[in-house]
Amino acid sequence: MDRADAGGRADKRKLYELLWETPGTPRRGPRPTLTLADIARAGVAIADADGLAAVTMQRVAESLDVTKMALYRYVPGKAELVALMIETAIGEPPAPPPGAGWREQLDHWARQIYDRFRRHPWSIPATVGPRLPGPNEMGWLERATAALTGTGLRGAELLDVAVLLLGHARGLAQQDAATPADAPGQHREAAFTVLLRGREEHFPAVTAAVRSAAAHNAPDQAFDFGLARILDGIALLVERRKRS
Amino acid sequence: MDRADAGGRADKRKLYELLWETPGTPRRGPRPTLTLADIARAGVAIADADGLAAVTMQRVAESLDVTKMALYRYVPGKAELVALMIETAIGEPPAPPPGAGWREQLDHWARQIYDRFRRHPWSIPATVGPRLPGPNEMGWLERATAALTGTGLRGAELLDVAVLLLGHARGLAQQDAATPADAPGQHREAAFTVLLRGREEHFPAVTAAVRSAAAHNAPDQAFDFGLARILDGIALLVERRKRS
DNA sequence: TTGAAACTGTGTCCGTCGGATACAGAGTAC
DNA sequence: GTACTCTGTATCCGACGGACACAGTTTCAA
DSSP, X not given: OOHHHHOOHHHHHHHHHHHHOOOOOXXXXXXXXXXXXXXXXXXXXXXHHHOGGGOOHHHHHHHTXXXXXXGGXXXXXXXXXXXXXXXXXXXXXXXXXXXXXXHHHHHHHHHHXXXXXXXXXXXXXXTOSSOXXXXXXXXXXXXXXXXXXXXXXXXHHHHHHHHHHHHHHHHHHHHHHHSOTTOOSSHHHHHHHHHHTTOTTTSHHHHHHHHHHHHTTOOOXXXXXXXXXXXXXXXXXXXXXXXX | OOHHHHOOHHHHHHHHHHHHOOOOOOOSSSOOSOOXXXXXXXXXXXXXXXXXXXXXXXXXXXXXXXXXXXXXXXXXXHHHHHHHHHHHHHOSOOOOOTTOOHHHHHXXXXXXXXXXXXXXXXXXXXXXXXXXXXXXXXXXXXXXXXXXXXXXXXXXHHHHHHHHHHHHHHXXXXXXXXXXXXXXXXXXXXXXXXXHTTOXXXXXXXXXXXXXXXXXXXXXXXXXXXXXXXXXXXXXXXXXXXXX
């Protein structure tokens, strides 16, 4: 049973303090050999190298030359460790290109977060489910909403746009992570072709689409394509609001 | 260590047979007491009730009045069981509304898949990472691409559109699942308000957006909003292709 | 009719995981 | 110096996924 399900309010409070408050260092007893940042970085390194499943309290502790149980002096449990890892991996939001309009800013924002997801594929499964956002995560959200301030969109819509772009970046990063690294050329089409073989009459439209895509052997532009459609749709709304 | 990481080719082949081939029933030995569909349904029921973490070989077996190890006669491992559960939960794709244009079809498609994700929140974390799509999943993709056939979009773009819509439905369903069920009114804003309190100067744009959203106490329309933007953006492209 | 073969479900065992608890040593404040 | 507090450790536990050997059951072939 995952503690995230049954843990309840106490765990959530612990996580909040861990993410949002810098602990006032106590002045008694031996100095800690580790810091939260150390632990988070060690976890990220392991996850980057061998995936999220390889992030074990045991292994994180070994990479820090400490016993497994020592980690529990810093982190209440594994869920909180992963939360810290996410904050570390996502990092601080990048500065928007100076003097850019809302569209360029959002385009930049989406590409940056897409890049983070691709550099840390484990963060995609790690960020599903009910979660408490950390300061860095909130910082990214701030940048996205700030980009749209003054466009005439409503408050809720600003948040909706951020969620929309984030979902797209996540989805595409996941698709990239799903394609094996040994087929650099036709990522997605190759996997589908095998599945569709002999079943063309069941999936005629997909078959046609895959064949057409393979024939034009265009590079994988799914992220750019979706991003352009989304921004087009937002631009349409901005224009409409401006006129009214 | 998760077998999905290190398992390699043999596991993938097993999973393919499991998802795509109806096994020729052997005629020797005692008749099986279970079917794959039984097991998948039992797993779905447990996941719907208590979450994905509650789906244990032990518990699935108990709910079927069988020993844990009996399940391994049907399913190579837990990863494959979850894959079967996903196929069962997603189900066959719905028939498109007759006589509808591409936009209505895609709108319907997105709402339907959004609904599936919301009815089975566990399927969101279950469908991350490298996966082999099953027949039902491919069926959904078929419907989406079929809706756009004849619009002048390229083959790769049809697939991109499906990925885009799927990502949106996933993202929003996840956000819904993250909001506690005891706050029916202002879902998202309530959680943010607590985090932003006392930090308004750090996140001015988010603060303003959240306050504005809370003031207009509009119902949660994030899914509708994003879907409309996406379809607007696609419509723009379709128009452009039609003219050229 | 009588094995032999094949298949199903069971019981037992193992390694690994997250985590609780008790304890020993280290450092600080009085 | 001594009491207190904090750190890291050692040991233990239950639950998990899974391997393996075995017993019972059904069908096929002689």
